[in-house]
Amino acid sequence: METNYSFISIIDILGVVQGVLFGVMLLLLHSKKNKPTLYLGFFILLFSLEPIPNILNDLGLLHQYPQLELLPVHFHFLAYPLFYIYIQKISVFGNKNPSYWSLVPGILEILVGIVIFLLPTELKLKLKASRYSVVYFVIGLGYSIWIGILIIKWIQHHKKEIENQFSFVLHKQLNWAKLFTYSSIGFQLLLMINFFVDNSYWYYFVIIINVILIYWVSFKGIVQENITSLFSFFSQLGTQPYSTTIAELSATEKNKSNVLTSAEMVEIVKIIDDYIKNSQCYVKDNLTIIDVANAINIHPKRISNSLNKLKGENFNSYINKFRVEKAKALFKDDSKANLSVEGIGMEVGFHSKASFYNAFKKFEGDTPANYRKKKG
Structure with missing residues (x-):
């Protein structure tokens, strides 16, 4: 089991590194002409940081440095709203004001997370073991799934409008984003199962999905052009x-x-x-x-x-x-x-x-x- 566990750690690290690299690359590609890439870059960065606490635990660093517990790298309330805004900005309705309101819970999540991280170690360990940790996790995943549903509805509305304006709609319908969102909702459900089921093989499956999703959204995001309404x-x-x-x-x-x-x-x-x-x-x-x-x-x-x-x-x-x-x-x-x-x-x-x-x-x-x- 140790060998398998070490392999899982390597995959975890690979996912974080490649996510950070892709995220930074998209941020560097960001320009006035391609402003939505900014939101996608931040989404990939935040999405890829999820496994860091598990990596620290696998490497024994949390045991050696317990002050690293509850590192504020979980962004259940912020990551998917960034992807939502990205989709809104590249869609045929990109000239409308995006749903910036969806970022508010995520901003509060970061502020609260920083405050909690600065608490005494003993208090943090009590919080981690309490039911509040479970409630936060479940509500956060629920919020991500709800935002995912809003993304799908937006893409359907976009697709209908595209077909009203173009005779050639290939690569304009954002089908990849719709499929990615469905896959991401499935990923959130897998995360929820993994939270309550302590099984290294199940976790291995979850992180493989995570790595695939990061590669997928990064590639599609780079090649996707903004769709301007005629x-x-x-x-x-x-x-x-x-x-x-x-x-x-x-x-x-x-x-x-x-x-x-x-x-x-x-x-x-x-x-x-x-x-x-x-x-x-x-x-x-x-x-x-x-x-x-x-x-x-x-x-x-x-x-x-x-x-x-x-x-x-x-x-x-x-x-x-x-x-x-x-x-x-x-x-x-x-x-x-x-x-x-x-x-x-x-x-x-x-x-x-x-x-x-x-x-x-x-x-x-x-x-x-x-x-x-x-x-x-």
Whole structure:
């Protein structure tokens, strides 16, 4: 068991070192253009410091220096709120004020933790063995899980808005962050079990998960770019024109009410339908609602609202339906028989094989390959 226990200590140390390195690296990458990286860097730093008391205990340092007990390195109330703010800042709603209120319990946690750490050693040992320590741990993990739920809700709201603005949504939906948050909630539950179950093998499993999560969020955080809302960009066009047409449209349309009558929505959708069919602009893989707004001289918010309320579709789904119909026509075209299924997808505006297959299956209930065979 000693050999296994030493190995656990090595993994623990590895997790702390790599977390600190990744956190510092992200803090150094922080800039005015990429300000959210600041929050992610601090999150990784705090997230990775969790095992330090266990490392000190494994190395016998807590026994030798009991004054190191209750070192203020647990951040149950602060770490995940930092990740929450990071997600808010990189999302399509990044121009809104983030939930800074969520940091307040964490700041109080640090202040109280410092005060407790400065108490006499005997008193600290009594606190550690008391039920108050258990209550703090459980409430802290509960708060982290609650913040995780708020993060998931925010990402779902973000995803819905992204699909209202872009025809190409890959890498914009923050799916990695959603999956990481679910995994982190699971990790919090594992920590809670480990707190009440004194088993070195179980702890070994928990710290392996911890190391994986640190690597995962660090890598994804480095490559993730901020997702700017096209609607907020459009609202600024009066002072920073995208084009002459857009600038004029901004001046005439931006103050119109987004509350549309049924007749207005019907008229707007007819204009959109005619333009999309005649121009076949959907074959542009990075088509945005701004491109369509520029072409038909209607504010993008009014376009989005009309599609949502009259057709029950977001912009992404609306455009993909045209692409699927075009793909079906090309499958029947003998002159396109030399093109692969993926090639047809690219021809009609899909950016990847996965997006083509998903959209085709959604509208036709079958894969494009099977559809081609049946029509062949």
